[in-house]
Amino acid sequence: xxxxxxxxxxxxxxxxxxxxxxxxxxxxxxxxxxxxxxxxxxxxxxxxxxxxxxxxxxxxxxxxxxxxxxxxxxxxxxxxxxxxxxxxxxxxxxxxxxxxxxxxxxxxxxxxxxxxxxxxxxxxxxxxxxxxxxxxxxxxxxxxxxxxxxxxxxxxxxxxxxxxxxxxxxxxxxxxxxxxxxxxxxxxxxxxxxxxxxxxxxxxxxxxxxxxxxxxxxxxxxxxxxxxxxxxxxxxxxxxxxxxxxxxxxxxxxxxxxxxxxxxxxxxxxxxxxxxxxxxxxxxxxxxxxxxxxxxxxxxxxxxxxxxxxxxxxxxxxxxxxxxxxxxxxxxxxxxxxxxxxxxxxxxxxxxxxxxxxxxxxxxxxxxxxxxxxxxxxxxxxxxxxxxxxxxx
Amino acid sequence: xxxxxxxxxxxxxxxxxxxxxxxxxxxxxxxxxxxxxxxxxxxxxxxxxxxxxxxxxxxxxxxxxxxxxxxxxxxxxxxxxxxxxxxxxxxxxxxxxxxxxxxxxxxxxxxxxxxxxxxxxxxxxxxxxxxxxxxxxxxxxxxxxxxxxxxxxxxxxxxxxxxxxxxxxxxxx
Ligand SMILES: [Zn+2]
Numbered sequence: 001x002x003x004x005x006x007x008x009x010x011x012x013x014x015x016x017x018x019x020x021x022x023x024x025x026x027x028x029x030x031x032x033x034x035x036x037x038x039x040x041x042x043x044x045x046x047x048x049x050x051x052x053x054x055x056x057x058x059x060x061x062x063x064x065x066x067x068x069x070x071x072x073x074x075x076x077x078x079x080x081x082x083x084x085x086x087x088x089x090x091x092x093x094x095x096x097x098x099x100x101x102x103x104x105x106x107x108x109x110x111x112x113x114x115x116x117x118x119x120x121x122x123x124x125x126x127x128x129x130x131x132x133x134x135x136x137x138x139x140x141x142x143x144x145x146x147x148x149x150x151x152x153x154x155x156x157x158x159x160x161x162x163x164x165x166x167x168x169x170x171x172x173x174x175x176x177x178x179x180x181x182x183x184x185x186x187x188x189x190x191x192x193x194x195x196x197x198x199x200x201x202x203x204x205x206x207x208x209x210x211x212x213x214x215x216x217x218x219x220x221x222x223x224x225x226x227x228x229x230x231x232x233x234x235x236x237x238x239x240x241x242x243x244x245x246x247x248x249x250x251x252x253x254x255x256x257x258x259x260x261x262x263x264x265x266x267x268x269x270x271x272x273x274x275x276x277x278x279x280x281x282x283x284x285x286x287x288x289x290x291x292x293x294x295x296x297x298x299x300x301x302x303x304x305x306x307x308x309x310x311x312x313x314x315x316x317x318x319x320x321x322x323x324x325x326x327x328x329x330x331x332x333x334x335x336x337x338x339x340x341x342x343x344x345x346x347x348x349x350x351x352x353x354x355x356x357x358x359x360x361x362x363x364x365x366x367x368x369x370x371x372x373x374x375x376x377x378x379x380x381x382x383x384x385x386x387x388x389x390x391x392x393x
Numbered sequence: 394x395x396x397x398x399x400x401x402x403x404x405x406x407x408x409x410x411x412x413x414x415x416x417x418x419x420x421x422x423x424x425x426x427x428x429x430x431x432x433x434x435x436x437x438x439x440x441x442x443x444x445x446x447x448x449x450x451x452x453x454x455x456x457x458x459x460x461x462x463x464x465x466x467x468x469x470x471x472x473x474x475x476x477x478x479x480x481x482x483x484x485x486x487x488x489x490x491x492x493x494x495x496x497x498x499x500x501x502x503x504x505x506x507x508x509x510x511x512x513x514x515x516x517x518x519x520x521x522x523x524x525x526x527x528x529x530x531x532x533x534x535x536x537x538x539x540x541x542x543x544x545x546x547x548x549x550x551x552x553x554x555x556x557x558x559x560x561x562x563x564x565x566x
Contacts, residue, residue: 129431129504138435139469142558143530144499144507149515152497160541205497206536253517253528254468259495 004104008231008238009389011357012223012350013038017338018187020218024061024118028073031114031220031343035074039224041234042112047224049081049108050074053095053115055088055341059130060118070114074222080108088134089291090376090385091115092221092345097385099225100241109227115347116220117340127216134379136252145253147291148205148213150380155207155294157259161309166207168312169293170198173211175321176290176329180336182363185347187217187338212293217338221346223353237357239372243388245271250382265302265375265384272373272386280304283326284369285355287348289377290333296320299375300328302384322364330355330364348374349387356391423554431505437556444470446484452557456547458525460485468525487525489547491518491561494526498536512536518545518561530560539563 013034015027022030036042052070057063067084071077081102085094092115102108121127132141135150158164177193180186198211205213224234231238245268250256257263273279280303288303290296297311305326306314314320320328331337331351334344352372354360374387429436437448447470450457459467459482461474466485473480496516503511514531516539531545545561552558 125503125505125508126431128502129433129506132433132504136469137433140528141504142433142435143528143560144503144510144513144515145528146499146502146504148502149497149499153495153517156497156541157495203500204502205499208497252469254526256517256526259517 005106006228007100007103007241008226008228009241009349009353010224010226010231010234010238011039011353012221012346014185014221014343014347014350015219016185017217017219017340017343017347019120022118022218024057024063024116025069025073027116027118027218027220028070028114031116031222032074035112035222035224039234042224045110045230045233046079047076047110047112048079049099049102049111050076050078051081051095051098051111051113052084053092053113053342053346054084055086055091055117056130056133059133060121060127070116074112074114076112081111087383087385088378089289089339089341090345090378090383091342092347093349093374093376093385093387094345096223096225096345096349096387097244097246100244100387103225103227110230111225112222113225113346114220114222115340115343115345117342118218119216119340120218124216140253148208150253151292151294152205152208154259154298154381155212155292158294158298158312159207161260162312164294164297164312166199167195168297168316169208169212170195171316172290172293172296173198173335175315176333176335177211179330179364180332182361183332183337185219186332186336187215188332188336208292208294211335214291214334214339217340219338219340219343219347221343221350223346223349235357237392239353239356239389239391241387242276242390243272243274244386245269246383246385247271248383251379253380256380256382260298261308262298262302262377262381262384264382265299265377265386266304268384268386269303269373269375272388276371276388276390278371281325283371283373285327285330285352285366285372287331287351287372287374288328288333289375290329290335291339291377293335295377295381296328296333298381303373303375322366327366330360330366345374345376345385348376349389352389356389426554427506433504433506434552434556434558443472448557450484451549451559454549456487456489456549456559457484458487459483466523466525468527488521488523490564491520491527491545493517493531493539493541493543493545494519495541496531496536496539514539516561532560532562534563540566
């Protein structure tokens with residue numbers, strides 16, 4: 001790894017997330033507007049590569065070959081690498097990892113990673129059909145395996161094995177929705193949820209209630225990654241990619257093994273931490289994939305922020321909140337921001353950049369962060385993707 | 394790609410024996426049926442898959458899968474073993490009974506073709522006497538009357554166009 005070049009994240013922009021009166025292509029245009037507003041220097045350089053994180057445009061927007069379509073929306077004509085990355089819920093992070101790999105290897109100098117999903121359709125049954133195709137469609141999806149019932153089973157087993165409670169799930173949801181109230185791009189920016197209200201919301205897939213589940217969301221986000229020698233052209237506060245890891249060992253649900261021990265995340269995080277010689281307790285903030293409240297709880301444990309089985313208590317005691325040990329999901333998480341599959345990983349990286357640059361409202365600013373981790377799971381938590389970012393150095 | 398110098402390998406047309414594979418028939422679709430690309434059920438006939446025997450057996454009430462002589466039971470049924478990559482797999486009968494390891498229900502937000510089923514139960518089933526834990530639809534009991542450990546049995550069923558699939562029926566408390 002010593003021959004790899006250093007890669008900096010230098011900023012980006014995002015659309016408003018939510019139920020948007022805009023097409024897939026228009027969302028990309030909006031992300032482009034936000035990107036060039038935040039980084040006017042970008043118009044003066046050549047963006048040599050573009051990576052497009054998009055999970056299911058074939059289903060949600062009836063569109064294939066989306067990388068050149070996105071390039072055209074952004075006005076970018078890549079001379080080095082143009083490609084789409086698809087990894088369901090982790091498609092956005094895949095775009096960033098690919099951009100990182102391209103720059104680190106010397107193939108690219110200045111790359112944009114854009115992520116987008118248009119999920120709200122006039123027929124939500126068609127949107128749900130797209131979501132069930134993320135699973136092994138012919139053998140699991142066919143039974144009705146969308147994300148909510150799968151993660152509900154994770155919650156059921158975690159409650160059985162570790163005594164995790166609905167109130168502890170609600171603690172995660174309350175925290176992330178409260179952070180989303182500081183984020184004007186979040187789907188639930190204007191909606192307030194306290195724990196009592198969350199516990200009265202209708203069940204979606206028992207034991208999970210509406211407030212335990214991230215939403216079907218339209219949105220797009222874009223970030224810029226550059227080789228070290230270009231970083232200062234864009235920002236005084238570049239954020240450095242300090243590690244990355246990924247692990248997958250199954251797809252069909254028959255091979256999930258324990259629902260409550262996400263070994264793949266432990267392995268991916270160890271790989272990400274390895275080069276930086278740090279561990280989970282060194283993190284200042286973490287953008288974790290809270291597609292469901294139970295996900296964030298299992299992730300605390302798999303990352304080693306707390307002991308196995310202690311995740312519910314970790315949330316309820318405020319240890320993942322501002323003023324706690326590691327601030328988890330200050331952006332508002334997938335629960336508060338919504339989860340446009342391809343855009344999520346990009347928006348999480350953007351939050352890391354803005355946290356390091358001191359650009360977020362004080363109500364969610366992590367004091368002087370040095371280390372940040374971004375995690376996405378995809379599908380039935382059968383893939384875990386991790387990026388480690390570090391500040392000045 | 395043909396090398397002009399090489400002798401022709403095609404025999405004269407008159408001597409060609411007609412041994413074409415049977416013309417693929419479109420599986421029967423009723424007017425207004427779900428388009429293939431929005432249909433969850435696998436195409437199960439032998440023109441479409443190498444594991445059509447799974448569906449033939451299921452139609453006869455037998456729940457089967459492929460087994461690698463070296464690596465054991467494989468699920469779902471496969472053409473090639475993922476461990477040793479042999480194609481010499483055997484068919485084997487699975488126990489049609491198991492117990493619920495975990496379950497939930499879809500109370501809202503069903504995919505196309507499943508809206509009429511709402512609310513429905515899904516779960517993971519430990520198949521008796523095997524190491525297999527299969528995901529499936531659970532019928533015969535509302536979600537709030539299901540419990541972890543409840544006995545279930547495999548139940549084949551046919552869909553409108555004659556294809557066959559399986560689900561689990563709760564078979565006791
Ligand atoms: Zn084998």
